[in-house]
Amino acid sequence: xxxxxxxxxxxxxxxxxxxxxxxxxxxxxxxxxxxxxxxxxxxxxxxxxxxxxxxxxxxxxxxxxxx
Amino acid sequence: xxxxxxxxxxxxxxxxxxxxxxxxxxxxxxxxxxxxxxxxxxxxxxxxxxxxxxxxxxxxxxxxxxxxxxxxxxxxxxxxxxxxxxxxxxxxxxxxxxxxxxxxxxxxxxxxxxxxxxxxxxxxxxxxxxxxxxxxxxxxxxxxxxxxxxxxxxxxxxxxxxxxxxxxxxxxxxxxxxxxxxxxxxxxxxxxxxxxxxxxxxxxxxxxxxxxxxxxxxxxxxxxxxxxxxxxxxxxxxxxxxxxxxxxxxxxxxxxxxxxxxxxxxxxxxxxxxxxxxxxxxxxxxxxxxxxxxxxxxxxxxxxxxxxxxxxxxxxxxxxxxxxxxxxxxxxxxxxxxxxxxxxxxxxxxxxxxxx
Numbered sequence: 001x002x003x004x005x006x007x008x009x010x011x012x013x014x015x016x017x018x019x020x021x022x023x024x025x026x027x028x029x030x031x032x033x034x035x036x037x038x039x040x041x042x043x044x045x046x047x048x049x050x051x052x053x054x055x056x057x058x059x060x061x062x063x064x065x066x067x
Numbered sequence: 068x069x070x071x072x073x074x075x076x077x078x079x080x081x082x083x084x085x086x087x088x089x090x091x092x093x094x095x096x097x098x099x100x101x102x103x104x105x106x107x108x109x110x111x112x113x114x115x116x117x118x119x120x121x122x123x124x125x126x127x128x129x130x131x132x133x134x135x136x137x138x139x140x141x142x143x144x145x146x147x148x149x150x151x152x153x154x155x156x157x158x159x160x161x162x163x164x165x166x167x168x169x170x171x172x173x174x175x176x177x178x179x180x181x182x183x184x185x186x187x188x189x190x191x192x193x194x195x196x197x198x199x200x201x202x203x204x205x206x207x208x209x210x211x212x213x214x215x216x217x218x219x220x221x222x223x224x225x226x227x228x229x230x231x232x233x234x235x236x237x238x239x240x241x242x243x244x245x246x247x248x249x250x251x252x253x254x255x256x257x258x259x260x261x262x263x264x265x266x267x268x269x270x271x272x273x274x275x276x277x278x279x280x281x282x283x284x285x286x287x288x289x290x291x292x293x294x295x296x297x298x299x300x301x302x303x304x305x306x307x308x309x310x311x312x313x314x315x316x317x318x319x320x321x322x323x324x325x326x327x328x329x330x331x332x333x334x335x336x337x338x339x340x341x342x343x344x345x346x347x348x349x350x351x352x353x354x355x356x357x358x359x360x361x362x363x364x365x366x367x368x369x370x371x372x373x374x375x376x377x378x379x380x381x382x383x384x385x386x387x388x389x390x391x392x393x394x395x396x397x398x399x400x401x402x403x404x405x406x407x408x409x410x411x412x413x414x415x416x417x418x419x420x421x422x423x
Contacts, residue, residue: 039076041086048085052113058149060084060142061098061109065188
């Protein structure tokens with residue numbers, strides 16, 4: 001499983017788009033999987049740092065240009 | 068377009084995941100990684116402490132160290148490290164003063180009068196380091212051997228289980244230090260190792276002259292220590308292993324032209340060795356601050372469409388990137404370089420004096 005499956009997503013917008021397509025097609029995500037909108041890359045580094053500090057979580061900072 | 072797998076999404080809930088697509092405004096003192104990469108991950112505490120790095124590549128494969136299982140394993144390990152670090156008081160790192168791409172002198176010149184640009188890529192950091200160093204007269208070219216591969220000290224790691232030693236090169240510093248296949252690396256110098264990129268970051272900080280580095284590892288469950296003695300110049304690589312790095316582009320002198328590698332069939336059709344080196348010139352650098360270098364190539368007689376199949380008698384380049392890397396690492400300003408070329412069916416030898 002190559003990382004491109006991860007980075008191809010690119011941004012939260014992509015997840016929103018996928019969710020919209022699923023809804024418009026009358027389909028739903030499989031029960032055992034969280035809805036696509038549950039995971040999204042943050043795009044504001046400063047805000048991500050503030051949230052990580054507030055929630056006591058570590059950060060995953062991905063440096064990747066748009067394809 | 069795919070979705071991250073469930074395992075990633077589940078684990079990601081225990082992190083704050085952020086994607087950076089533009090290096091403008093990024094504090095380079097805080098976010099330190101190999102800027103030549105087009106994909107890199109830092110796993111860190113919000114106070115700037117870096118737990119681990121993920122990514123890395125070599126000239127053979129841009130994805131050699133990148134896989135989802137190895138990322139998931141690293142994220143799982145990072146949660147343990149985060150917990151231990153927080154329990155120990157989470158002492159913030161002592162970071163150097165803030166520094167951004169905007170502080171580079173060459174960037175200030177480069178950005179002036181440019182139309183709106185979409186982003187600054189990671190690899191442009193290195194280009195501005197070289198460019199600014201040249202403008203300031205501080206660039207010596209010695210600082211190009213960055214984030215050395217573990218292979219430089221004789222360590223071959225397992226891409227799927229990156230802190231595990233797969234093999235040790237005979238006669239290498241790692242072999243002399245007593246490391247063996249199956250050993251689990253834990254710490255090199257001050258870096259906690261869980262990925263190949265962690266090893267590279269540790270080696271990056273070690274001096275390039277003769278030095279000794281401490282390595283802590285685990286063998287058969289028991290913790291062990293080794294000291295590896297690295298010879299003078301141990302970081303220095305060769306044109307082939309350097310060829311993937313965008314850092315080569317601003318280095319001078321350059322040839323002033325480039326193009327597209329020929330396929331085996333194209334070479335065969337032209338009567339060239341199908342397995343040999345050959346590329347078609349598709350551009351001469353006629354723009355920007357290096358336009359004089361492209362004009363120099365044109366004056367020497369090189370043209371768009373010419374096929375280059377030998378440079379200074381060398382025909383063993385793997386590809387055009389290798390040629391560009393070799394040229395920048397080996398050719399000095401003022402040196403005359405002979406190119407064997409094909410224009411139509413006519414073979415021509417063209418001599419060009421390299422200029423900065």
